[in-house]
Amino acid sequence: MSRNAWIGAALALACSVALADAVDSLREFVRDARSGRSSFTQTVTSPDGARKKVSSGSFEFQRPNRFRFHYTRPFEQLIVADGAKVWIYDADLNQASSRQLAAALGSTPAAILAGGGSLEKDFELTPQPARDGLEWALATPRQKDGTIQVLRVGFRGKDLAAIEILDGFGQRSLLQFVDLRLNVTVAADTFRFSPPAGADVIEQ
Numbered sequence: 001m002s003r004n005a006w007i008g009a010a011l012a013l014a015c016s017v018a019l020a021d022a023v024d025s026l027r028e029f030v031r032d033a034r035s036g037r038s039s040f041t042q043t044v045t046s047p048d049g050a051r052k053k054v055s056s057g058s059f060e061f062q063r064p065n066r067f068r069f070h071y072t073r074p075f076e077q078l079i080v081a082d083g084a085k086v087w088i089y090d091a092d093l094n095q096a097s098s099r100q101l102a103a104a105l106g107s108t109p110a111a112i113l114a115g116g117g118s119l120e121k122d123f124e125l126t127p128q129p130a131r132d133g134l135e136w137a138l139a140t141p142r143q144k145d146g147t148i149q150v151l152r153v154g155f156r157g158k159d160l161a162a163i164e165i166l167d168g169f170g171q172r173s174l175l176q177f178v179d180l181r182l183n184v185t186v187a188a189d190t191f192r193f194s195p196p197a198g199a200d201v202i203e204q
Contacts, residue, residue, distance in 0.1 A: 022135035023125045025155040030112065030119045033160075035062040038180035040069075047170030059177070064116020065101055066191040080193040081110065087193040096195040097202040109151060109163045109175065112139065128152060134161050 037060040044053045055074060061067040064083070071077040076091035086104040089096045105111050111122060119125070122143070128136035134154035141148055147168055154162035160180055165173040195201045 022137040022153075022155055023127050025135070025158050025160075026112075026125065026137045026139070026153050027119065028158065029155075029160055030115075033063075033182045035184055035186050036060070036180060036182040037184060037186065039178040041176045041178070042071075043174045043176075045172045045174075059113075060186050060190055061114035062186050062191065063114055065105065065114060067110055067114040068190055078193065080191060081105075081114070082191045082193065087195075089193065089195070089199070093200070094196065094198060095200045095202070096193075097204070099204045103204075108148060109165060112151065112153065112163070123151070 037058070039056070040059050041054065041056045044055075045051070055071050057069060057071040057073070059067070059069050065081060066083050067079075067081045069077075069079040071079075078087070078089040078091075080087045080089075081101055081104075084101055085098045086101055087096060087098045105115060112119070115122075119139075122141065123139040124142060126138040126140070128138050130136065132154070134156055137153045137155075139151040139153060141150075149166045149168055151166075152164040153160070154164070161177060163175045165175075167173070
């Protein structure tokens with residue numbers, strides 16, 4: 001084998017190993033991460049790429065099926081799952097709505113981050129090329145409901161760093177995690193929500 005052919009074969013092997021690593025890292029995260037907390041930034045981009053909206057806050061989870069997204073910028077909003085229901089609370093409107101968890105979770109990022117089901121029962125996993133300094137795994141929902149087309153889960157080494165969502169309308173949402181700490185103690189009341197006095201409550 002010529003020197004150039006040997007280098008090419010070595011690079012191809014290294015690339016295939018890196019691609020497999022992203023899927024393996026995702027499997028390990030779902031298997032081993034029982035709880036966690038992190039700060040996050042979310043960037044939502046319109047289908048034509050012309051408009052972007054950036055928000056930020058904190059995130060906590062505990063398997064199975066308990067999580068809390070607390071958006072603090074540009075306005076306050078809570079998304080809390082208590083294992084049975086998912087609550088969404090808009091502080092500015094003083095409005096709370098809820099849905100049964102089974103109907104709300106589906107093939108969403110929350111199913112990967114905090115779900116209690118089988119990862120590969122809900123998603124088809126495919127390795128993706130590295131970009132933006134991360135290794136990526138593509139998670140395609142097996143159940144096609146039109147809400148989410150695909151998820152891309154990015155790892156820096158073995159550390160979860162980002163989730164990118166492409167929805168059925170072509171809108172992209174990028175969640176980037178900062179200082180994610182896994183298997184920490186999270187207080188049980190973190191995942192409880194009671195609508196404030198006077199709130200408009202909509203339950204489905």
